[in-house]
Structure formats: C-alpha cells, structure tokens
Amino acid sequence: MAVRVRSPPLFILKMRAAPECIPCAIHFAIRTMRRTGGVKEDVLREIIKKLGDFDLSHPPSYFANLVFDVIREHTGVRDPYKKDKHEQNQWALSVYPELKRMVEEADDPLLCAVKISALGNTIDLGVSGSYEVDLDLNKINLAINDIDIFRERLKTAKRILFIADNAGEIIFDRVLIEELHKPVVVAVKSGPIINDITIEEVEETGINAEFIETGTASLGVELEKVSPEFKKVFYESDVVISKGHANFETLDDADRDIFFLLRAKCEIVAEVLGVRKGDIVFWYSKKQAG
Amino acid sequence: MAVRVRSPPLFILKMRAAPECIPCAIHFAIRTMRRTGGVKEDVLREIIKKLGDFDLSHPPSYFANLVFDVIREHTGVRDPYKKDKHEQNQWALSVYPELKRMVEEADDPLLCAVKISALGNTIDLGVSGSYEVDLDLNKINLAINDIDIFRERLKTAKRILFIADNAGEIIFDRVLIEELHKPVVVAVKSGPIINDITIEEVEETGINAEFIETGTASLGVELEKVSPEFKKVFYESDVVISKGHANFETLDDADRDIFFLLRAKCEIVAEVLGVRKGDIVFWYSKKQAG
Structure with a gap:
C-alpha cells in the first residue's frame, strides 16, 4: 500500500499541467475526431498549433476542453461521445x-x-x-x-x-x-x-x-x-x-x-x-x- | 498465431505516418529533453509548432529525426542517450x-x-x-x-x-x-x-x-x-x-x-x-x- 501523502504543497498549489499533457491532448483530439467522421488534417494542424502555445499553469483538463471546442466548431458535432x-x-x-x-x-x-x-x-x-x-x-x-x-x-x-x-x-x-x-x-x-x-x-x-x-x-x-x-x-x-x-x-x-x-x-x-x-x-x- | 498477410499494398506502398505519430513524437521529445537537463518550454513549443506542419507522407521515423535535430541544436547535447x-x-x-x-x-x-x-x-x-x-x-x-x-x-x-x-x-x-x-x-x-x-x-x-x-x-x-x-x-x-x-x-x-x-x-x-x-x-x- 502506498503511503498517504499530506505534504503542504498538495493543499496550497493548484494542479498544473505537465509537458506530457500536450501530446495526451493531441491523442485525445485524434480519438475524438475519429468519432466525428475521421481525422481532418487541417483541423488537427490547427489544434496542434494552438496547443503549441501551451501555458502549463492551467490544469490538464484545460487542454482537453480546448481540443473539444475546436473539433466542435469545425465539425458541428455537438456531442461526439x-x-x-x-x-x-x-x-x-x-x-x-x-x-x-x-x-x-x-x-x-x-x-x-x-x-x-x-x-x-x-x-x-x-x-x-x-x-x-x-x-x-x-x-x-x-x-x-x-x-x-x-x-x-x-x-x-x-x-x-x-x-x-x-x-x-x-x-x-x-x-x-x-x-x-x-x-x-x-x-x-x-x-x-x-x-x-x-x-x-x-x-x-x-x-x-x-x-x-x-x-x-x-x-x-x-x-x-x-x-x-x-x-x-x-x-x-x-x-x-x-x-x-x-x-x-x-x-x-x-x-x-x-x-x-x-x-x-x-x-x-x-x-x-x-x-x-x-x-x-x-x-x-x-x-x-x- | 496471426495469419501471414501478403496483400499487394504491403509491397507497393511506402509506409506513411499516421496522425498518432505526431503526439508520439512529442512524447519522445519530452523524454529526450529530460535527458539533456530538463524540458525547456520554449524548445518544446518550437517542436510542437514544427510538428504542427506535419506531412503524413513521411514514414513515422521522420518525426523523431526532426525532434532530435531541434533538441540537439538548442541544447548542444550531441548524444542524449x-x-x-x-x-x-x-x-x-x-x-x-x-x-x-x-x-x-x-x-x-x-x-x-x-x-x-x-x-x-x-x-x-x-x-x-x-x-x-x-x-x-x-x-x-x-x-x-x-x-x-x-x-x-x-x-x-x-x-x-x-x-x-x-x-x-x-x-x-x-x-x-x-x-x-x-x-x-x-x-x-x-x-x-x-x-x-x-x-x-x-x-x-x-x-x-x-x-x-x-x-x-x-x-x-x-x-x-x-x-x-x-x-x-x-x-x-x-x-x-x-x-x-x-x-x-x-x-x-x-x-x-x-x-x-x-x-x-x-x-x-x-x-x-x-x-x-x-x-x-x-x-x-x-x-x-x-
């Protein structure tokens, strides 16, 4: 069993994204696009370039939201899942x-x-x-x-x-x-x-x-x-x-x-x-x- | 045992990258940078933007080469591995x-x-x-x-x-x-x-x-x-x-x-x-x- 960690940083720091959250968000974009009729290369390029301006002070979920918004805007599919x-x-x-x-x-x-x-x-x-x-x-x-x-x-x-x-x-x-x-x-x-x-x-x-x-x-x-x-x-x-x-x-x-x-x-x-x-x-x- | 596949496309098509090769290359960039003193956000941004111009007619290995070249250029580390x-x-x-x-x-x-x-x-x-x-x-x-x-x-x-x-x-x-x-x-x-x-x-x-x-x-x-x-x-x-x-x-x-x-x-x-x-x-x- 892992030891329970209660060190102070857990309480005072807002969770920040890690560099790994960017490729993870791109993988998510590809999977989501496959649910809306396939990967459109130009939409994927736009997503990657937006993610290229990343700011890691956001929580990881921020990047999935960004991806979801771009896909919805381009495909018109409101609810791919x-x-x-x-x-x-x-x-x-x-x-x-x-x-x-x-x-x-x-x-x-x-x-x-x-x-x-x-x-x-x-x-x-x-x-x-x-x-x-x-x-x-x-x-x-x-x-x-x-x-x-x-x-x-x-x-x-x-x-x-x-x-x-x-x-x-x-x-x-x-x-x-x-x-x-x-x-x-x-x-x-x-x-x-x-x-x-x-x-x-x-x-x-x-x-x-x-x-x-x-x-x-x-x-x-x-x-x-x-x-x-x-x-x-x-x-x-x-x-x-x-x-x-x-x-x-x-x-x-x-x-x-x-x-x-x-x-x-x-x-x-x-x-x-x-x-x-x-x-x-x-x-x-x-x-x-x- | 999987069936051996010898369908003609395997012989005449050059292997092309898939959209998934892009986030995979970014993951590789992050791991490689960790071997050269840590992830530099501006270098990662440059890599992501270059990958954002992807052309999937390259083989997957092309993108890892691109990543490696950018990291080497910025860090001066010739051989991170x-x-x-x-x-x-x-x-x-x-x-x-x-x-x-x-x-x-x-x-x-x-x-x-x-x-x-x-x-x-x-x-x-x-x-x-x-x-x-x-x-x-x-x-x-x-x-x-x-x-x-x-x-x-x-x-x-x-x-x-x-x-x-x-x-x-x-x-x-x-x-x-x-x-x-x-x-x-x-x-x-x-x-x-x-x-x-x-x-x-x-x-x-x-x-x-x-x-x-x-x-x-x-x-x-x-x-x-x-x-x-x-x-x-x-x-x-x-x-x-x-x-x-x-x-x-x-x-x-x-x-x-x-x-x-x-x-x-x-x-x-x-x-x-x-x-x-x-x-x-x-x-x-x-x-x-x-």
Whole structure:
C-alpha cells in the first residue's frame, strides 16, 4: 500500500499541467475526431498549433476542453461521445444488480460501495481512450483511504453533494449514493464534454436524487465559471464527494473540504497524489485555513 | 498465431505516418529533453509548432529525426542517450552467456537465435520510453515466420548484410550473427540517434564481424541519403536482415528482397504488417518486379 501523502504543497498549489499533457491532448483530439467522421488534417494542424502555445499553469483538463471546442466548431458535432455514453449507461445498468448484491453481502457495506464507485472511474474515454472493468473488488486497494473520516462526517451530515464524472460510472456511483442513506444532490455537466454524464442522460441512470448542473460544459468544476446555484450548493453542503480526474484537477485547491474519489490514470495526477499510476484514492482534502 | 498477410499494398506502398505519430513524437521529445537537463518550454513549443506542419507522407521515423535535430541544436547535447546505450550493452553482455546456452540447447538453434534477436528488439527507448525484457523464449511466437525461406537463402549466401538497430539489442543480434556461420557485414548509424547503436559503441559489443556505417545519423535507412559504400553492400549482399521499426519503416518499399525482423511496438506498424501490437515478425519481403 502506498503511503498517504499530506505534504503542504498538495493543499496550497493548484494542479498544473505537465509537458506530457500536450501530446495526451493531441491523442485525445485524434480519438475524438475519429468519432466525428475521421481525422481532418487541417483541423488537427490547427489544434496542434494552438496547443503549441501551451501555458502549463492551467490544469490538464484545460487542454482537453480546448481540443473539444475546436473539433466542435469545425465539425458541428455537438456531442461526439453521445453513443458511447448511452452504451456505457446500458452496460453499467446490466451489472447494477450484481453491484448491489456485493454491497449486501459485504462485511463493510459502505467501504464496499466506495470501492464500487471507485471502480466505476475506470470507465473513461478521456485519458487513454479505452478501458476494461474487472468487477473483482478484491483487486481494489485504496492507496489513500480516508473512509474513517468519511464515516464521522456522514453521521451529522444533512445534505451531501456528489459531483459526478462519466456516464456508466454514474451507475457505480448510484450504488454509493444509495448506501449513504442521506439526501444527496448530484451535480452533472450542463452540456456535453467527452463522456461526462450530462443533464441529458440522467433520466436513463435511474438515480433517485436531486440533480443540479454545474452551469458549464467544460471538464471538471471551475469555480470561477460555475453557476451561482451550483456554487451555493457546493459551499452549503455538509459533505462534498468529487469523482474522477478532472474534478480533482480543478477543485484540488478549493476553499472547502472535499472527499476526492478517483483512479490516478496518468503519471501526472498520480505524482500529485503521491501514489502510483492506476492506484485508487479516497482522499479527504481538508479545508485550508485562511 | 496471426495469419501471414501478403496483400499487394504491403509491397507497393511506402509506409506513411499516421496522425498518432505526431503526439508520439512529442512524447519522445519530452523524454529526450529530460535527458539533456530538463524540458525547456520554449524548445518544446518550437517542436510542437514544427510538428504542427506535419506531412503524413513521411514514414513515422521522420518525426523523431526532426525532434532530435531541434533538441540537439538548442541544447548542444550531441548524444542524449549515450549513457543508456552503454548501460544497455553492459546489461545485454551480462546475459549473453545465457543466450548462447539457449541456442546450444535448442532443438532448432537457428530459429532459437532468430527469436533471441527478435527479443532484443524489446530494448528500445524510442517508441514508449521504457521496456522490460523477459528472457523466456517460450513466450515468443513469430506472428509471421519466414524461417524456411531464410534457411534456403542461407544455403547459397556468400555475404550477409545485417542492418542493426539499438544498443543492447545488438548483443542479442550477435547470437544470431554467430549462428549464421557466414561472413556478415553489420551496418550501424554514422552518428547518434536515440539509442541506436553507432560506430562509436561497436567496440564494446565484442562482435567479430565487418562493420560499415549507413552514412547517416538518422533513424532507419533512407536509401536516397545513405553513402555509396553502404548502398553497394546493400545491393550486393546475398541476404539482407533488417532489424527493428525504423529500418522497416524506411526500407519496406526497397527494390531488393529483405528479411525484416522486428517487434511491432505500436498500432501503426502492427496494422501495416497485419499483426497485433506486441507481435514479433520475421518477414521475407520479396523484391518487387520492375
């Protein structure tokens, strides 16, 4: 098990992109274009030149947003991952009864549900473009595991904000949301961005919770751009759970405490978290003083 | 076992780069810069912008050459992989006695030596930046296996040209070269390019053969740029063995028959060969008519 890292820089530094985020964004551009009728060389050239003006003070998700915008502008395809999202939800719904049974049979149902939600974070077309989901929870170790703090916070929590990530993944989150036995507000994107779940697909997830939109159609949660409604819920909820890479990349320096639940899918995010690529973390990021 | 593909396009088309070769070249740039004192953002920007003018009619190796030239020009470091090359040779020499023993104990020593040479092609810092070498030959299947044609050609061959690839790998090739029991000329690069073996490191390989240089310090063998001396040997040898990706990428449409021995390390090369990524091929490319 990796050692939990809580060195001060994690709390005061906003996550910055690494040089590796640029070629990663170009790979993402190529995969996305293949979903909109093929790679157009002139569009790819434009994307590469824009990325060539990179500023690494942005979080990694910034570059995927830039790529997505250029492709949308040139192809007119608003939602290249629409079909993927639907298929991911359908597949995840087909294993949902099995996931519920795992929780019922678990010695520690809450920890089991956290692991299932974490496992759902494997469903991602943004970072590598392909994924495999192995439903064997015995293979899941939380490299950072703050479940005890989570249990404590849950006791007194009246309202929980769950910031969702991808389609398909959200059915795995549904298992955790149901296991909380508390009023939960689920935040989703206001428009399509990669395979993130949006308000347009929530109906098909069968989740019985209140849904709100972040107010943006970009990756993660950029607090300077979200709607006042989202912001209010964000700051007034007793517990905030943030799923996945991009939400972590954009909220890691937020001025409130957050439980981050994600698989570190690349070296860049793994290094910031002090874990190895592929590790799963359930990390309680404490509100910063000041 | 994959089916051997001999469809006509393989013989008449020069290998072209795919869009994926561009981000791959940028990753390579980042890794190479880390070997020359770190990633300089302005140099990386220049590289990305140059790659943004891509022309996919080049073979993939063209882009790595371009990256290498820019980095060398800006850093003044002539050979960023010097230390890697030395270490790879030292490591390979340490397992050389074991490799020789494998051949001695094999039912089919020539096939065993071909597999060992193929295994050496795993030692590469160009494509992915890291590698693992598993000496278990039972795990090696040749997805394309033209050893019977090779045996036939060897019988009458008076001189064999072996076009080498990487440092370290060449010790594995040494096992094959020694098993040929024929006069062999080994071609190496005239100057440093990634971890390709050059005339500067051949002494430490302990290979008892005639060495010649290609006349260039670029990846692969660009027949329009090589020296007249190399060209003469290339056309006059009875058998030509070409190791690795870049030699394949640049020689696949050459006007003479060649035995290509390589591991397909990326989807792009795998697709051209009609095999899967990771597969090893020993492919006899027959001289084209006309």
